[in-house]
Amino acid sequence: DNIDRYMNAGLSFAPAVGLALANIRAYTELENQLMENRSLLTTLQNDIDAAGKIQRALLPSPDERFPPLEVSWHFSPCSTVGGDLLNIVRLDKNHVAFYIFDVAGHGVQAALNAVSLHEMISSFLRGGTCDRTQTPESYRPKRVAELLHEQFLARKLRYSTLTYAVI
Numbered sequence: 183d184n185i186d187r188y189m190n191a192g193l194s195f196a197p198a199v200g201l202a203l204a205n206i207r208a209y210t211e212l213e214n215q216l217m218e219n220r221s222l223l224t225t226l227q228n229d230i231d232a233a234g235k236i237q238r239a240l241l242p243s244p245d246e247r248f249p250p251l252e253v254s255w256h257f258s259p260c261s262t263v264g265g266d267l268l269n270i271v272r273l274d275k276n277h278v279a280f281y282i283f284d285v286a287g288h289g290v291q292a293a294l295n296a297v298s299l300h301e302m303i304s305s306f307l308r309g310g311t312c313d314r315t316q317t318p319e320s321y322r323p324k325r326v327a328e329l330l331h332e333q334f335l336a337r338k339l340r341y342s343t344l345t346y347a348v349i
């Protein structure tokens with residue numbers, strides 16, 4: 183008589199035990215997924231931090247001098263990487279160019295476009311497109327803007343704003 187009662191009592195707990203085991207399995211799977219996601223997030227954050235270091239390395243050296251011109255600047259981005267950059271370039275003994283720009287958007291996409299734009303302008307100013315034997319007129323804002331416009335159309339880059347001057 184007691185055996186039947188104990189058997190029935192045991193069988194009544196079986197669904198609860200089954201549910202508890204299913205919950206343990208689900209929790210274990212979620213915990214494994216969380217650990218994998220944390221690992222991916224760490225990898226992504228490390229990549230973004232590395233991209234930020236690369237982007238900051240493109241900034242002019244704070245120790246660089248342009249006598250008799252005194253130049254100072256401060257770069258404070260909203261996030262680790264983005265679409266903002268600046269540069270100061272000595273063109274010759276009498277001319278210095280500077281530019282600052284902001285590529286539309288945020289994050290990695292804007293940062294990649296910013297690096298591309300920075301390299302285009304630097305190339306023009308350092309002789310990649312503008313011939314170093316040319317007169318300083320080749321570095322005038324209108325000429326640089328025309329060259330950038332052609333490159334932007336060819337590369338299908340995003341919209342950006344640019345301040346560029348030659349002193």
